[in-house]
Amino acid sequence: MDLDTWRHLLWTQALGDQYHMLAEDIYPTWLQLRYHYLALSPEILNLLSKLHKNYLLGLITNGPSRAQWEKVERLNLYSCFDIILVSGDLPWEKPNRQIFHKACGYLEVEPRQCLMVGDKLETDILGGIQADLGGTVWIPLSADILPHTECNPDYVLDHVTELPALLPHNPKITEFKFRYNKEKSKFNVSLDYDDCNSNSSDGS
Structure with a gap:
């Protein structure tokens, strides 16, 4: 079934026998609100535009193929990234290292360059570590304290807009300058812009 039919069915089941008829009105309202709140802010669009002038950008997202590509299209992300991978199209999802290496292959760069x-x-972070990428940057969705875990990022930022300041000034990041991609005239950064739901959910 197509994506709209599937989602309508989910709403019908969730509402139960007493309220299933409301799905006809609730689903389009949910869809409208979904993309209203998922829309990228002007500052994020400006950040992506600035980064894209100097870096190769890749988007890796977990989730069902049709649902995730709908997000890409509605949010007009094609122009922001050099490669977009959706786990629903592939045999792996994050944190499997293979999906990260697939993105590196498309960008024609080594994992350590990303x-x-x-x-x-x-x-995101565990996958980047297991894929032996050049570095990992964690941007918590809230004021989370880094827990004791094997997923220790190299850097923690309060907001993604702080990323440009990290790249040129941090001593560890300077190693990327020696891996400059002369053919494409860009450095290489893999960005993740999943929304805040579970690994492979289309729900929130």
Whole structure:
């Protein structure tokens, strides 16, 4: 079934026998609100535009293929990234190292030339570590304290807009300058912009 039919069915089941008829009105309202709140702010769009002038950008997202590509299209992300990978199209999802290496292959760069930026320790950061990427940057969704875990990021930022300041000034990041991609005239950064739901959910 198509994506709209599937979601309508989920709403019908969730509402139960007494209220299932409301799905006809609730689903389009939910969809409208979903993309209202998922929309990228002007400062994020400006950040992506500035980064894209100097870096190769990749988006890796977990979730069902049709649902995730709907997000990409509605949020007009094609112009922001050099490669977009959806786990629903592949045999792996984050944190499996293979999906990160697949992105590196498309970008024609080595894993050690890439920086993983994400908000989920258990998928983004752990995956970046297991894939042996050049570095990982965690941006918590709230004022979370870094727990005791094997998913220890190299850097923690309060907000993704702080990323440009980290790249040129931090001593560890300077190693990326020696891996400059002369052919493409850009450095390479892997960014993750999943929304705040579970690894492979289409729900929130």
